[in-house]
Each structure stands twice: as structure tokens, then as C-alpha cells.
Amino acid sequence: MSNEKGKVGRQWAVGSLLLLLVGCSPGTPKFLAGDLSGVNHTSAAINHFSVNGYGGRNISPFGYGGGVCCVMLPSQWSPGLKFKVEWETDSDPYAKSPPLGTDEFRAFMVKHKAKYQQHTAIVELPPYEDELCALEVHFLPCHQVKVSTSCWRYPSPNSPIKEPLNMQEPAVCPK
Incomplete structure (x- = not known):
């Protein structure tokens, strides 16, 4: 856990340094900073997620979350820009557990965490001005991901992502 905290701290420090450098450089900045958030359209919990190493927080099933500052993206969008989304899911986030702090709880958590799944997707960066x-x-069924750079946040009717929040996993996922 402390290793993860250290990683988050280093990412925050690097992001802050980049923001300072971008803010102090003459001319057009090479990067833009924006908030990073997530929308979970599935029944699994998103324990954590990241975009090119910039971390987002957990998101409950069929919920919103992960709002953190900041993710750094190139100031000039161009076709073909891609980035890596990584996330961990818990398919049984409401599992009944023994009382906290007990040996039974610790054994339960070992078994429960063994069922967590790691996912990765390479996603094309949508256009922005x-x-x-x-x-x-947006985390969708079948471990699919969609992203938006719009100033209109989901579930605004102006948001480019139109999928409903409460989506069910199909019996067979498309390849």
C-alpha cells in the first residue's frame, strides 16, 4: 500500500512540476492539464484506474468518481494520438465479510482480492480545441472503454457519450 502511495505522490509531484514548467514557458505550452474523472456503466466496482500513469480513484458500480487533477495531454490534438487506460475491477463489491480486524476478515480479503481483475486498453484520444x-x-461492459474531452460532462444531453449508466454485461462479449 505504501508503495502505491509513493507512486501517487511521485505522479502528483511530476504533474505539478509539469504544470509549473508549462505555466512559465514562453509561447504555446506543449501540454494542457485537465481533470481526470470516470463513469462506471457496469455492476463491477472500479477499484482504481489510470491514464498514462495519472491515477484516478475508485468508482462504485453504476456510478461516477475518480475526479482528480490532473491529466496532462498534448496542447495540440492530432489524429492517431493514443493513450493507455489501466483499471482494476471487483466483480463482487458488496460481498458480505466477517468483522474488520479479525483473522476471518483477513482470510476473506485474501480470497476476495484474488478475484480482482486487471484490465488495459489503448484508446484513441478524441479531438479537442x-x-x-x-x-x-467511461468503463463499459466487456471491458470496453470510451473517453471524452468535452466540457459537457456525463449525463448532460450535450455529452458525446450516450450509453446508459446501468448497462448489463451481455452473455457473450464481442471480440
């Missing part, structure tokens, strides 16, 4: 409001990552 000179400003970047946020990068919103």
Missing part, C-alpha cells in the same frame, strides 16, 4: 476541460473515462 485549444482548451481541455477534462478527460472523462
Whole structure:
């Protein structure tokens, strides 16, 4: 756990340094900073997620979350820009557990965590203009991901992502 905290701290420090450097450089900045948030359209919990190493927090099933500052993206969008989304899911987030602090609880958590799944997707960066409001990552059934750089956040009717929040996993996922 402390290793993960150290990683988050280093990412925050690097992101802050980049923000300072971008803010102090003459001319057009090479990167834009925006909030990173997520929308979970599935029944599994998202324990944590990241975009190119910039971390987002957990998201409950069929919920919103992960709002953190900041994700750094190139100031000039161009076709073919891609980034890596990584996330961990808990398919049974409401499992009944023994009382905290007991040996039974610790044994339960070992078995429960063994069922966590790690996922990775390479996603194309959608177009954006000179400003970047946020990068919103949508986790869909079948471990699919969609992203938006729109200033219109989900579930606004102006949001480019239109999938419903409460989506069910199909019996067979498309390849």
C-alpha cells in the first residue's frame, strides 16, 4: 500500500512540476492539464484506474468518481494520438465479510482480492480545441472503454457519450 502511495505522490509531484514548467514557458505550452474523472456503466466496482500513469480513484458500480487533477495531454490534438487506460475491477463489491480486524476478515480479503481483475486498453484520444476541460473515462461492459474531452460532462444531453449508466454485461462479449 505504501508503495502505491509513493507512486501517487511521485505522479502528483511530476504533474505539478509539469504544470509549473508549462505555466512559465514562453509561447504555446506543449501540454494542457485537465481533470481526470470516470463513469462506471457496469455492476463491477472500479477499484482504481489510470491514464498514462495519472491515477484516478475508485468508482462504485453504476456510478461516477475518480475526479482528480490532473491529466496532462498534448496542447495540440492530432489524429492517431493514443493513450493507455489501466483499471482494476471487483466483480463482487458488496460481498458480505466477517468483522474488520479479525483473522476471518483477513482470510476473506485474501480470497476476495484474488478475484480482482486487471484490465488495459489503448484508446484513441478524441479531438479537442485549444482548451481541455477534462478527460472523462467511461468503463463499459466487456471491458470496453470510451473517453471524452468535452466540457459537457456525463449525463448532460450535450455529452458525446450516450450509453446508459446501468448497462448489463451481455452473455457473450464481442471480440
